[in-house]
Amino acid sequence: MKSSKLALSRRIRTTPFESRVLEQGPKVFSVYNHMTLASVYRSPQEDYEHLCTHVQLWDVSVERQVEVVGPDALALVELITPRDISRCAIGQCVYAPLVDEHGGIVNDPIILRLADDRFWISIADSDVLLWLKGITYGSGMEVKVFEPDVSPLAVQGPRADELMAEVVGPEVREIKFFRFIETEIVGTPVYLARSGWSGQGGFEIYLQDSSKGIELWDAIWKKGQAFNIRAGCPNLIERLESGLMSYGSDMTLENNPIECGLERFLNLDKPAEYMSREALDKIIRNGVDKLKVNLMIEGGPQSAPRATFDVVSQDGIKVGIVTSLAYSKKHAANLAFAVVTTEFATPGCSLKVVTEKGERVAIVKDRNWK
Amino acid sequence: MKSSKLALSRRIRTTPFESRVLEQGPKVFSVYNHMTLASVYRSPQEDYEHLCTHVQLWDVSVERQVEVVGPDALALVELITPRDISRCAIGQCVYAPLVDEHGGIVNDPIILRLADDRFWISIADSDVLLWLKGITYGSGMEVKVFEPDVSPLAVQGPRADELMAEVVGPEVREIKFFRFIETEIVGTPVYLARSGWSGQGGFEIYLQDSSKGIELWDAIWKKGQAFNIRAGCPNLIERLESGLMSYGSDMTLENNPIECGLERFLNLDKPAEYMSREALDKIIRNGVDKLKVNLMIEGGPQSAPRATFDVVSQDGIKVGIVTSLAYSKKHAANLAFAVVTTEFATPGCSLKVVTEKGERVAIVKDRNWK
Numbered sequence: 001m002k003s004s005k006l007a008l009s010r011r012i013r014t015t016p017f018e019s020r021v022l023e024q025g026p027k028v029f030s031v032y033n034h035m036t037l038a039s040v041y042r043s044p045q046e047d048y049e050h051l052c053t054h055v056q057l058w059d060v061s062v063e064r065q066v067e068v069v070g071p072d073a074l075a076l077v078e079l080i081t082p083r084d085i086s087r088c089a090i091g092q093c094v095y096a097p098l099v100d101e102h103g104g105i106v107n108d109p110i111i112l113r114l115a116d117d118r119f120w121i122s123i124a125d126s127d128v129l130l131w132l133k134g135i136t137y138g139s140g141m142e143v144k145v146f147e148p149d150v151s152p153l154a155v156q157g158p159r160a161d162e163l164m165a166e167v168v169g170p171e172v173r174e175i176k177f178f179r180f181i182e183t184e185i186v187g188t189p190v191y192l193a194r195s196g197w198s199g200q201g202g203f204e205i206y207l208q209d210s211s212k213g214i215e216l217w218d219a220i221w222k223k224g225q226a227f228n229i230r231a232g233c234p235n236l237i238e239r240l241e242s243g244l245m246s247y248g249s250d251m252t253l254e255n256n257p258i259e260c261g262l263e264r265f266l267n268l269d270k271p272a273e274y275m276s277r278e279a280l281d282k283i284i285r286n287g288v289d290k291l292k293v294n295l296m297i298e299g300g301p302q303s304a305p306r307a308t309f310d311v312v313s314q315d316g317i318k319v320g321i322v323t324s325l326a327y328s329k330k331h332a333a334n335l336a337f338a339v340v341t342t343e344f345a346t347p348g349c350s351l352k353v354v355t356e357k358g359e360r361v362a363i364v365k366d367r368n369w370k
Numbered sequence: 371m372k373s374s375k376l377a378l379s380r381r382i383r384t385t386p387f388e389s390r391v392l393e394q395g396p397k398v399f400s401v402y403n404h405m406t407l408a409s410v411y412r413s414p415q416e417d418y419e420h421l422c423t424h425v426q427l428w429d430v431s432v433e434r435q436v437e438v439v440g441p442d443a444l445a446l447v448e449l450i451t452p453r454d455i456s457r458c459a460i461g462q463c464v465y466a467p468l469v470d471e472h473g474g475i476v477n478d479p480i481i482l483r484l485a486d487d488r489f490w491i492s493i494a495d496s497d498v499l500l501w502l503k504g505i506t507y508g509s510g511m512e513v514k515v516f517e518p519d520v521s522p523l524a525v526q527g528p529r530a531d532e533l534m535a536e537v538v539g540p541e542v543r544e545i546k547f548f549r550f551i552e553t554e555i556v557g558t559p560v561y562l563a564r565s566g567w568s569g570q571g572g573f574e575i576y577l578q579d580s581s582k583g584i585e586l587w588d589a590i591w592k593k594g595q596a597f598n599i600r601a602g603c604p605n606l607i608e609r610l611e612s613g614l615m616s617y618g619s620d621m622t623l624e625n626n627p628i629e630c631g632l633e634r635f636l637n638l639d640k641p642a643e644y645m646s647r648e649a650l651d652k653i654i655r656n657g658v659d660k661l662k663v664n665l666m667i668e669g670g671p672q673s674a675p676r677a678t679f680d681v682v683s684q685d686g687i688k689v690g691i692v693t694s695l696a697y698s699k700k701h702a703a704n705l706a707f708a709v710v711t712t713e714f715a716t717p718g719c720s721l722k723v724v725t726e727k728g729e730r731v732a733i734v735k736d737r738n739w740k
Contacts, residue, residue: 006376007398007409010678010693011495011618028377031401034495034618039377101507106500125381125404127497129623130476134504137471137645138511248381248404253499275507308380323380 012036015061016151016213020221024231032062032125038233044326048237051200055159056232057220060197060204061151066121066129070143073117076136078272080106082257082280083265086272088113093178093193095265098128103256103279106131108247110195112180112206120206122152124247153205153216159227160202166223168192172203180206186219188212197234199242236326240335243294243367250292250323250337256280259288259339261367290320291345294365295353297334301327302355310354311338311362319344322353331369336362382406385431386521386583390591394601402432402495408603414696418607421570425529426602427590430567430574431521436491436499440513443487446506448642450476452627452650453635456642458483463548463563465635468498473626473649476501478617480565482550482576490576492522494617523575523586529597530572536593538562542573550576556589558582567604569612606696610705613664613737620662620693620707626650629658629709631737660690661715664735665723667704671697672725680724681708681732689714692723701739706732 006012006029013035015021026038038059041047050056068076077085083096090113098106098121110122121128132145155164164172168183172192175181180193191206207216221229245251251260258280268280295311302325311320320340328335336353344351349364376382376399383405385391396408408429411417420426438446447455453466460483468476468491480492491498502515525534534542538553542562545551550563561576577586591599615621621630628650638650665681672695681690690710698705706723714721719734 004376004378004396005398006374007400008374009400009616009619011616012401026374028375030377030379030382032381036374100503127500130497130501131504133470134501134506135508136504138505138508141508246379246381249379 006031008036015059016207016210017059017061017153017217020214020217021059021231026231026233033064033123035062035064037062038231041231041233044235044237045329047232048235050230051157051198051232051235051238053158054228054230055155055157055163055202055224056230057217057224058154058156058196058232058234060154060234062125063122063152063204064129065148065150065206066123066132066145067118067148068121068132068143068145069118071117072141072143073119075272076132076141076143076145077111077119077121078270079135079275080132081111082268082270082274082276084267084270084272085111085113086270087267090115091179091181093122093180093195097257097262097265098131099257099276099280100253101275101279103276103283104253105247105251105255105257105260106253108245108251108262112191112193114191120148120150126247149208149210151207151210151213153207153220154196154202155205155220156196156198156202156232157200163220163224163227163229164192164203166226167220175203186212186215188216190216197244198238199244200238236324237328240324240326240337241328241330241369245292245337246324255339256283256288258283259290260292287342289342290339291342292337292339293345294367294369295322295336295338295351295362296331296365296369297325297336297353297355297360297362299334299360302334302357302360311340312352312354312359313344314350314352319351335369340364376401378406385429386577386580387429387431387523387587390584390587391429391601396601396603403434403493405432405434407432408601411601411603414605414607415699417602418605420600421527421568421602421605421608423528424598424600425525425527425533425572425594426600427587427594428524428526428566428602428604430524430604432495433492433522434499435518435520435576436493436502436515437488437518438491438502438513438515439488441487442511442513443489445642446502446511446513447481447489447491448640449505449645450502451481452638452640452644452646454637454640454642455481455483456640460485461549461551463492463550463565467627467632467635468501469627469646469650470623471645471649473628473646473653474623475617475621475625475627475630476623478615478621478632482561482563484561490518490520496617519578519580521577521580521583523577523590524566524572525575525590526566526568526572526602527570533590533594533597533599534562534573536596537590545573556582556585558586560586567614568608569614570608606694607698610694610696610707611698611700611739615662615707616694625709626653626658628653629660630662657712659712660709661712662707662709663715664737664739665692665706665708665721665732666701666735666739667695667706667723667725667730667732669704669730672704672727672730681710682722682724682729683714684720684722689721705739710734
């Protein structure tokens with residue numbers, strides 16, 4: 001099954017921008033956090049080229065927020081991630097894998113610090129709300145956890161600064177990477193962050209009132225005409241080139257952040273209590289038997305697998321699986337994320353991938369595809 | 371948006387029966403618990419007629435299981451629902467709304483008791499696994515919570531008994547409603563329960579080894595030829611006629627079980643501790659300001675809403691919303707579930723529904739559409 005028709009019901013929630021998204025005629029949708037997410041507009045390649053050259057407007061309402069507020073807010077947010085959140089300033093956001101007491105990854109959100117005792121967890125595709133409600137209830141922590149009426153709209157691409165300077169003012173150019181400001185657009189308060197799920201630069205606008213969705217979209221769309229704006233969405237080719245993993249595809253609760261190569265985002269010695277400390281200590285002490293790698297697969301375009309392709313050694317023994325795949329014209333090769341036995345996880349290592357079209361040579365690359 | 375193409379990736383999990391499902395050519399899929407669920411094969415009406423006359427095989431792997439096992443298993447399962455689970459015998463299953471400490475519905479699963487200290491929670495569409503992991507971690511309860519390799523396959527329809535007697539043996543006829551037995555099919559252990567998400571009777575087979583999915587499907591399919599078997603799936607028309615609500619569509623975390631009319635499934639005075647006791651006591655004391663009702667909407671077939679249709683009083687004032695809708699030939703009317711202000715929730719009350727085709731008369735009916 002490559003694609004099929006999507007049946008819709010109230011259970012798969014609408015977004016505040018949905019009618020405008022539909023006007024732009026996306027070809028396929030995904031479902032993410034019980035909500036629709038456009039996945040391709042023209043073709044993955046056309047969308048990619050436009051994203052890397054101009055500016056795009058992305059309905060990423062599916063990045064639902066879990067608000068954590070109250071006296072124990074920092075303690076709770078510290079508890080659920082091995083990243084040191086005490087270092088996160090108000091107005092800053094950090095990428096923070098959420099890890100359970102066994103070392104399993106629950107989600108890999110961006111955490112925004114809105115105040116000393118108030119955070120938004122901008123989540124990937126799993127019900128973090130229920131997890132935090134459970135921990136809070138069980139532990140008796142003094143904190144409120146809920147999903148606020150917040151829907152992010154992303155402006156991504158090399159011309160995002162020019163466009164947002166037109167929409168908001170020149171001060172947007174001063175926003176540093178993974179920092180945000182409070183401002184207003186179309187008279188409604190928004191947080192404006194320099195962030196987004198691409199490597200092309202840009203902003204995420206956190207709308208806090210669904211009823212203003214169309215007005216917000218239209219205001220940016222109108223100013224965007226001068227910059228050749230198009231509707232867009234997270235792009236598979238671009239995210240592979242930029243090394244962005246997708247929760248549920250490239251990592252799940254079955255994976256730990258060490259084998260997923262996320263150590264650089266962790267502060268394992270942080271002072272605060274966190275639930276995965278013992279488990280991660282043990283994992284590091286014992287070493288991991290598999291690792292996430294970047295694989296460059298030779299030959300022409302190979303469609304992405306529905307399930308997974310096996311990775312095999314030169315001897316034909318299965319040593320791992322491919323978790324995401326796309327053809328990159330820039331590299332003239334298929335780029336893939338895979339998880340392979342540790343001994344084969346060294347850049348330069350030559351492996352094979354069993355695709356639908358047969359075996360292909362695959363070379364392990366470093367994080368920058370070198 | 372009525373329907374669109376579904377983009378697939380590893381994040382939207384495959385089922386053990388998927389290749390066989392695809393051979394039967396379903397027209398649309400939904401996504402449920404991060405997994406594919408066929409939603410229509412021929413047409414909702416054709417599927418409905420066949421389901422009510424013959425027997426169907428449903429891939430309901432999306433009914434993921436959350437296993438709860440250990441010394442505190444019963445205490446945990448009691449904690450999360452106002453239903454008295456101590457009364458549930460080994461080999462029995464019960465419908466049990468899960469309710470949080472504010473009275474909000476987290477999910478509405480079937481709970482199977484496998485042993486004194488071992489349960490499966492067969493879930494609707496939300497990550498109950500994360501909720502229970504959170505409560506367990508926070509409270510320090512002595513219990514293991516995980517998603518086992520279990521995929522239910524349902525056999526539904528009036529000829530289900532005949533078919534399963536052929537597949538397993540005549541003893542299946544003795545299984546009482548919401549009871550299950552341990553048995554083997556194609557040499558693999560399964561639980562066989564008299565249950566399923568339709569009012570047409572039948573069984574759910576809990577496969578415990580994904581690698582046996584195709585063999586299990588094929589064995590039933592082959593014997594099913596004599597009974598005019600077809601692949602099927604939960605059917606919107608049938609579930610409305612049978613009064614089956616869908617979590618996420620007809621109730622969410624924003625709703626409590628009292629306003630959803632679920633009181634008959636609760637044992638609010640049960641001896642065990644449960645987290646929603648105080649909240650539900652208060653809700654009952656204060657009364658609810660809205661109630662779930664069955665609405666019969668006059669006029670010809672009306673397509674189901676993408677979002678929601680408003681329900682208005684004779685004076686044209688909005689008094690509620692429609693949450694599910696399908697046209698029933700049997701009743702020669704559109705059947706809908708709706709939530710309306712309590713004063714309009716009495717059977718016989720005449721309201722109006724604002725459809726895409728204009729206002730239509732809608733009469734409140736009782737649970738049996740009388």
